[in-house]
Amino acid sequence: MNIGQAAKRSGVAAKTIRYYEEIGLIPAAGRTASGYRDYGDAEVETLKFIQKARSLGFSVHDVGDLLTLWRDRDRASADVRRIAQGHVLAVEQKIAALQAIRQTLEGLISRCHGDDRPDCPILEGLAPGCCGDTGQGL
């Protein structure tokens, strides 16, 4: 099947498949006589694997590691677990950072009347040296 079919079946865009090949995440596909890339079911399964891992936020680098482990029938599950747990930790840190941001923003927004008047606690909260700002940030 050609790249468009593989893209449709795997859920990975054709452009992205070429990109993955270029960076070596997947091996170079076979070619037809006319130079078109040619894919089989196994390649599509690999692409689906990649797609799922990426949708869980694994970096392309991590996906490369996971793919290697996936192909290795003798891998230790501990290796996979380590990658996944490292990723969970990173995800949790991102969540915490975003929650802190949300809290700060909502505090500022709740104090802003949001009408035609120019005074705005949001800008005042962002502005240093304003409204008794101690320079310690928000």
Place this chain on the structure above:
Amino acid sequence: MNIGQAAKRSGVAAKTIRYYEEIGLIPAAGRTASGYRDYGDAEVETLKFIQKARSLGFSVHDVGDLLTLWRDRDRASADVRRIAQGHVLAVEQKIAALQAIRQTLEGLISRCHGDDRPDCPILEGLAPGCCGDTGQGL
């Protein structure tokens, strides 16, 4: 003061200050006779404002809008509020997406014994067509 001093006082790296000037987020700084950029307290305050807004996750584009509003003594606070609320929405969506990812990952990890044995529910969860996978994803 030169760019290094402005960087230290504002918390924005010198490289980043030049970048902000290049993309037009801040006006081009004055220059000394020898060509060094020259900053005053007002510029440092602007940089601090930018630094705080960026630390709250506003895009550089949004910071530009906020700066315009900040400089406009007649702005309506509603304009600021709209930008901030749009950003909160985006932040909340990111948090939700990350939480879903975390949940999925933790489900997979909890089923993985994580030892020397090769069978691993994490990889099986990522692999399509495996273990009764319906192709419906995780």
Place this chain on the structure above:
DNA sequence: AAGGACCTTCCAGTCACCGGAAGGTCAAGG
């Protein structure tokens, strides 16, 4: 034969910077 939907490669752009090279400037110390 013609059209449209594919495919190919290559280049550029995204976002928000960071690193480094090559070269000019400044202030202090010998």
Place this chain on the structure above:
DNA sequence: CCTTGACCTTCCGGTGACTGGAAGGTCCTT
């Protein structure tokens, strides 16, 4: 006066993970 080292300047390239588009070749149908 000269050197040293810490600054500053510009410019170029790289990051991650793609995405868009141009120019040109191929395939299939009518």
